[in-house]
Amino acid sequence: MRLQSPSGDLREVSLAAGARLGFAVADHGRFCLGHYKVHSASSRDHVLCPARAPAVKGKQCERCFVLDDSRLIHDFHRGGRVPDGLRTYLLQDHWLYVATFAGGASKVGTASHLRKWNRLAEQGAVVARYVARAEDGRVVRLLEDMVTREAGLAQQVRSAAKAEALAGPLPAAALDGINERHAAAVRTLLGQAAVDGSSPEGFSIVDELWVRPAQAAGLCATTARHAYTHPLEQGKHGFGITALSGSNALASLAGTDAAFVVNLGRLAARTIVLGDFASEVPAVQEPLF
Structure with missing residues (x-):
């Protein structure tokens, strides 16, 4: 912590x-934790909130929220402008995964290559599989949106729901089965979309099990x-x-x-x-x- x-x-x-x-x-x-400036795929600076202001947007004040480079990630694939440092971060390889939590709720998500394992560990996944490797952050987010739109997989599971599920988790075999079915359906969707030309170029389908901590x-x-x-x-x-x-x-x-x-x-x-x-x-x- x-x-x-x-x-x-x-x-x-x-x-x-x-x-x-x-x-x-x-x-x-809650009080503002400041914001981040991203310089490259592996370098970023944490900037303290100068006012030590109350948090109004999650963990940040309004000013730090606006200044935080990481908030721009989510609009990059829609043509949003990003600083040069963040662009360097987004141009590295990214992974598309399907994660399943203790109660069986599942989601599709993305992770940069450098945070491929850590991302799922921090989210508290019980089972997860990587389903695609993309050449950059734009492609992987286009794939993520397509999976949500076509396969119905959410992109978020509430932290409160994760905690509630851990009070009575489903058996390991059941969770692995849920995750395997979702991951297989996503791979099928990606394959069909690649054939008919409705998916972006610049990715490959993979089948890799995440190793839980x-x-x-x-x-x-x-x-x-x-x-x-x-x-x-x-x-x-x-x-x-x-x-x-x-x-x-x-x-x-x-x-x-x-x-x-x-x-x-x-x-x-x-x-x-x-x-x-x-x-x-x-x-x-x-x-x-």
């Missing part, structure tokens, strides 16, 4: 299995767990980390053998103070069979 101090210094807190995380939320609002195994298994019911936007929290998938942690609390799914993504852009805090054990009801 990356923390940013008021002065802009960055600190990373390990969330590996066995780590403990304790914190108190110091303010109820080992630390996600405990969350993706069908062992019993509960949703963490304490609001992360306020109060004091503390728990042990036993598994991690994207922004969701499988947590252990002192005083109970029960496991809890905590959506740490809800902490984004919030002000916290690290410390030796502990969460109260939520009242939970074991499922009856």
